[in-house]
Structure formats: structure tokens, C-alpha cells
């Protein structure tokens with residue numbers, strides 16, 4: 001069960017970015033930006049997304065078999081209405097903060113629901129589009145039960161572990177999608193649900 005915070009405000013708010021964002025340079029031209037507690041009223045938003053998003057089970061081909069993706073998904077393509085006004089506000093603030101560096105807006109929102117500790121995402125880079133060849137950014141907002149996001153360099157070397165908490169923002173940038181991989185591993189310990197919201201520019205997935 002996810003334990004809601006007693007101190008969290010009911011009203012959902014998205015805090016300014018600016019100097020509250022801490023950049024961590026990684027090897028090979030990648031970086032991550034961290035902004036803990038970006039969202040206030042995160043309990044309320046988490047409950048709204050659990051209820052309002054049309055979560056779907058996904059499949060993927062693995063060799064000659066089709067296997068269930070171990071998490072629920074919802075994808076909002078460019079131009080689609082987002083499921084909650086707080087996501088519009090997140091996108092607005094991300095666009096304002098990163099416009100110059102990214103050179104384009106964030107246009108899509110991918111949402112994942114990790115129902116419990118069995119759900120996960122395996123090691124990968126977001127390489128279905130331009131992320132394979134070009135520097136880009138993927139912004140992740142985490143809500144609900146904290147889960148580690150692991151990052152490891154494709155060239156080899158130890159993995160880094162970012163504990164993504166309720167309302168935290170992490171942005172992967174630079175060459176991160178092609179020179180590093182990321183994963184959210186299963187946990188041996190029972191865990192409550194987590195929602196991840198990922199904002200990406202056009203043709204990055």
C-alpha cells in the first residue's frame with residue numbers, strides 16, 4: 001500500500017525550477033538534472049492519476065514470443081489533451097526552463113504505473129527515434145512509492161542509483177539515451193504503486 005504523507009498539501013502545485021535544479025555531469029556527454037519535491041500536493045495528484053488515466057496493459061515482442069510489459073501504460077501523443085492540468089503546468093515549466101538548451105518543446109507524455117514490486121522496466125535507452133543519434137532530454141516526474149532509477153554507461157562501468165521519491169523530477173540529458181541505459185528494477189521487498197510521467201520532445205521514445 002502507498003502511505004500518503006500527512007503533511008502534504010491537498011492542492012496540487014508545480015514549483016519553479018530555476019536554481020533549484022542540480023545538474024550532475026555523467027561521462028560521455030550525458031547528464032542528469034535533479035529537482036526533489038518539485039510537486040506539492042503530490043498525494044492528491046497521484047490519486048487523481050491512478051483514477052483518471054486509462055491505464056492499459058502493453059505487450060512487446062521478445063524473439064518469437066509476445067510478452068506482457070510488466071507495468072501499465074498510457075501515452076499522450078503530441079497535441080493530445082493531458083490527463084490532468086498539473087501535467088500541463090509541468091510541461092509549461094519544463095519548456096520554459098529547457099527551451100534554450102533543448103531548442104524545442106517537450107511534446108509527448110508517457111505514463112507508467114508500477115503496480116507493485118513485481119513491476120519494472122529493463123535496461124534500455126529511449127532510442128526508438130532521435131535519441132539513437134542525437135542529444136535530447138527526457139524529463140521524469142515520479143509519484144507514489146519511491147523506486148530507484150538506475151543508470152549505467154553503455155561503455156561499461158558501475159551503475160548509478162537515483163532514489164526517485166514522491167513528487168521528484170529527474171531529467172536525463174545530453175547523450176544519455178545513447179551512451180547510457182536506465183532501468184527501474186523489480187524489488188524483492190513488497191512495494192506500493194508508483195506512477196512515472198515522462199515528457200519527451202517529438203520523435204524521441
Ligand SMILES: O=C(O)CCC(=O)C(=O)O
Nearest residue numbers: 112121140149182184196
Ligand atoms: O519509470 C521510470 O521513471 C522510467 C520509465 C522509462 O524508462 C520508460 O518508460 O522508458
